[in-house]
Amino acid sequence: MNLNDEAKAVYEAALSSVSPERLVGSNIRLDGDLLKVRNEQYDLAAYERIFLIAFGKAAPGMAGALGALLGDRLTRGLVIAPRGKSGEDTGGRFGNLEYLEGSHPLPDGRSVEAALRALALAEEAAEEDLVFVCISGGGSALLCLPAAGVMLDEKREVVRGLLRAGADIRELNAVRKHLSAVKGGRLARALFPAEVVNLVISDVIGDDMESIASGPTHWDSSTFGEARDILARRGVWDGAPAGVRERIERGIKGAAEETLKKGDPLFARVRDVILANNLTALRGARREAERRGYETFILSSSDEGEARKAARDHVAFLSTLACSMSAAPRPLCLLSGGELTVTVRGPGRGGRNTEYVLAALVEIRKSGVEEAFCGACHATGEAVGPAEEERAADWLILSLGTDGIDGPTEAAGAWADAATLERIHDLGLAADKALEANDSHTFFEKTGNLIVTGPTGTNVMDVRVTLVVPRRNKSA
Numbered sequence: 001m002n003l004n005d006e007a008k009a010v011y012e013a014a015l016s017s018v019s020p021e022r023l024v025g026s027n028i029r030l031d032g033d034l035l036k037v038r039n040e041q042y043d044l045a046a047y048e049r050i051f052l053i054a055f056g057k058a059a060p061g062m063a064g065a066l067g068a069l070l071g072d073r074l075t076r077g078l079v080i081a082p083r084g085k086s087g088e089d090t091g092g093r094f095g096n097l098e099y100l101e102g103s104h105p106l107p108d109g110r111s112v113e114a115a116l117r118a119l120a121l122a123e124e125a126a127e128e129d130l131v132f133v134c135i136s137g138g139g140s141a142l143l144c145l146p147a148a149g150v151m152l153d154e155k156r157e158v159v160r161g162l163l164r165a166g167a168d169i170r171e172l173n174a175v176r177k178h179l180s181a182v183k184g185g186r187l188a189r190a191l192f193p194a195e196v197v198n199l200v201i202s203d204v205i206g207d208d209m210e211s212i213a214s215g216p217t218h219w220d221s222s223t224f225g226e227a228r229d230i231l232a233r234r235g236v237w238d239g240a241p242a243g244v245r246e247r248i249e250r251g252i253k254g255a256a257e258e259t260l261k262k263g264d265p266l267f268a269r270v271r272d273v274i275l276a277n278n279l280t281a282l283r284g285a286r287r288e289a290e291r292r293g294y295e296t297f298i299l300s301s302s303d304e305g306e307a308r309k310a311a312r313d314h315v316a317f318l319s320t321l322a323c324s325m326s327a328a329p330r331p332l333c334l335l336s337g338g339e340l341t342v343t344v345r346g347p348g349r350g351g352r353n354t355e356y357v358l359a360a361l362v363e364i365r366k367s368g369v370e371e372a373f374c375g376a377c378h379a380t381g382e383a384v385g386p387a388e389e390e391r392a393a394d395w396l397i398l399s400l401g402t403d404g405i406d407g408p409t410e411a412a413g414a415w416a417d418a419a420t421l422e423r424i425h426d427l428g429l430a431a432d433k434a435l436e437a438n439d440s441h442t443f444f445e446k447t448g449n450l451i452v453t454g455p456t457g458t459n460v461m462d463v464r465v466t467l468v469v470p471r472r473n474k475s476a
Contacts, residue, residue, distance in 0.1 A: 003396040003417060003467050006292060010285045010333065010465050011400060011451075017284025018402060018458045020061030020136070020201065023275040028199075030069050037197060037273055044073055047195075048128035052077030052097070053118050053187075055143045056136030056213060057403050057459045058201045060099070063134055066199070067097050075129075078121050080114040080142050082455065102142030105163070105408075106156045115145035115182045122187055125194035133187075133196060137203030137403060137459030139213025140173060145181040147247055147256070154241035155179050158231070165234040166343030168304060169204055173214040174222040175230055177259050178251060179244060180214065184259030185267075187216035192266040202277040203403075203459045205302045205338055209272055219267055220259035224251030277301070278337040278460045281402055285335050285463060294333035294467070303338030303464075307352045308435070310340050311359035318395075318466070319369040331469040339461040342407075348439025351407025353399040353462055354450070357414040358440040360397050361421070362431050394418065396467045400451050403459035407441070412453045413462070414444040423447050 016022070029036040033045040044050065050073055054063035063079040077097040082104045102111035125131050146155050158179070162172050177184035188196065196217060204211045209218040228248050231237035237245070250256040260266075279301040289296040303310055314336075321332075340352045350358075363369075400406070400413030424431060427446060434443040444450045 003394055003469065004415065007396050007398050007415060007465050007467055009292065010289050010467075011398065011463055013288030014281040014285035014463045015402060015453070015456055015458070018201065018276045018281045018460050020058040020458055021065045023201065024062055024065035024069070024199075027273070027275050028066065028069060037199070040197075040271065040273070042130065042197070044070075044130070047130040048126065049075040049130075051075055051121060051125055051129060051131045051194075052079075052134065053121060053131065054078070054134035055080040055102075055114070055118070056134070056139040056201070057082060057104070057455070058136035058457055059134060059142075061457050062136065062199060062201070063097055066132060066134065072096075076121070078118055080118065082138060082142065083110075102144070104138045104141040106159060107141045107144035107152065109152070111142055111144040112146070112152060115143045118143060118187065119145070119182060119190050122190035125191050127193040129194040131191055131194045131196050132199060133191075133217050134199045135213050135217070136201040137213070137461075139216070140176055140183070143182060143187075143213065143216060147179055147181045150179050150243045150247050151241070154243045158236060158240055158244050161236040161239070162231075162234055164344045165236060166306065166341040167230070167234050168341055169339060170208070170211050171230045171234070173211045175227045176214045177220055177222065178224050178227040179247060183214035183216050184220040184222075185215060185218060185264070186260065188218065188270055189260060189266060191217070193269060196270040198270065198272045200272060200274050201458060201460060202274055203339070203461050205278075205304055205461070207274050207277050217270060218272070219262045219264060221262065223258065224248050224256070228252065276460060278402075278463070281460050281463055282335045282337050285465065286333075289333040289335070293330060295330040296333040296335065299334055299336040301337045303336055303340060303462075305340060307340040307342050307356040308359040311356050312363050314397075314464075314466070315360055315363035315367055315369055318364075318468075319367050321468070331467065334466040334468075336464045337460075337462055342438065344438050346437035346439060348434065348437040349407075349409060349442055350438055350440035351401070351405075351409055351411070351413075353401055353406045353413030354409075354411065354440035354444055355435070355438065356399045356464070357397060357416050357449075358431060358435050358443055361416050361424075362435055365421070365431070393471060394467075394469045397464075398451065398466075399462060399464040400453070401459075401462050402456060404453040404456040409441045410452060411441060411444075411450040412456075413451045414440070414449050415451060416449055420447055420449055
């Protein structure tokens with residue numbers, strides 16, 4: 001049994017389950033003029049015009065599938081995608097869809113132009129019209145229009161500072177919304193009074209519509225004061241550009257308009273439909289693992305916090321699990337997901353997924369769990385003998401971003417197994433020093449353990465897979 005091949009099949013099943021085309025096809029049906037979106041129905045003949053605005057990493061796939069379904073009923077649509085993912089390589093272009101490119105993870109001038117075009121299309125929509133808004137991860141950077149008085153470079157600098165400080169997605173987006181002319185419900189205001197259906201692939205824990213793509217079509221509960229507190233807590237406020245500080249201070253004083261809040265009448269015309277989330281991907285992975293004979297458990301779809309701490313906790317769990325593997329009737333697959341963070345302190349290169357796997361390796365060496373997997377369990381203090389050999393197990397740990405991108409690198413993540421520890425020794429590498437330097441990508445590049453998928457055209461945060469196979473089941 002090649003665990004690397006097994007793990008690859010499991011994570012590929014996770015990615016397949018959140019394919020935008022698959023999600024649109026399984027959640028939306030057209031029967032004559034009646035469009036069925038989950039439990040809601042829309043009589044398309046009752047609308048004067050039908051528009052589509054799609055932005056995010058999954059925008060081309062979502063828009064292409066929905067455009068093909070609607071056909072000539074679709075009046076016009078705008079698709080905003082990352083550079084190099086504007087349509088031809090993600091299902092093709094449609095005559096009534098216009099494709100634009102933006103920049104990710106930091107916005108650029110194209111992101112601003114895309115936001116202006118989206119607002120223009122939104123303002124064209126009238127009360128008798130229906131607008132589908134396809135939202136997916138990455139939308140915050142791809143759809144970017146700084147508020148009056150804030151320069152694009154200033155906003156980029158603040159976002160970059162928050163990323164390096166380990167800010168989570170809710171903190172990032174609370175700040176973004178208060179520096180934006182399109183986020184925090186402002187796109188919904190431009191669409192009013194048209195009827196709006198948000199079709200969402202969630203890249204946020206808890207499917208928080210306020211945070212997904214910074215909530216351009218959803219009300220926002222955060223405030224200017226909270227944005228300032230986040231910047232201060234993350235050590236970014238004192239060095240923030242003048243335009244950012246002035247905008248937030250004016251907002252705190254009531255001199256700048258707040259984001260749109262819950263209860264605003266315009267949101268009565270907006271419906272939210274979550275097509276998929278991290279749990280969707282984990283369930284897809286579970287089906288494949290079970291098909292391959294693994295006893296499979298989904299531990300969590302809401303992991304958050306520092307990647308290093310999450311790795312320590314996971315290895316501590318494995319340390320207790322390893323000593324009882326002799327009683328396991330089948331190989332074991334543990335699945336988890338969510339979105340971890342990394343506080344960058346070193347000069348190295350990497351992302352949250354490679355850092356997680358590297359931290360796990362460091363903990364494995366430190367805790368002795370590798371000895372437990374190899375049959376040298378010391379839990380009882382007894383010497384290792386033939387009976388202990390029955391506890392021996394092979395193992396593999398991996399973590400990858402479902403969008404195919406892990407930080408500022410070309411990798412999606414990394415994997416490691418017992419043989420990786422041997423390669424580390426043979427290559428003379430120091431895992432702990434690489435971790436301290438935040439140099440996980442370089443480390444796994446040397447060991448040959450990077451996972452490179454390329455951009456996947458979707459995004460539901462991260463997926464982690466741990467396989468444990470008792471040696472007696474190894475050939476099963």
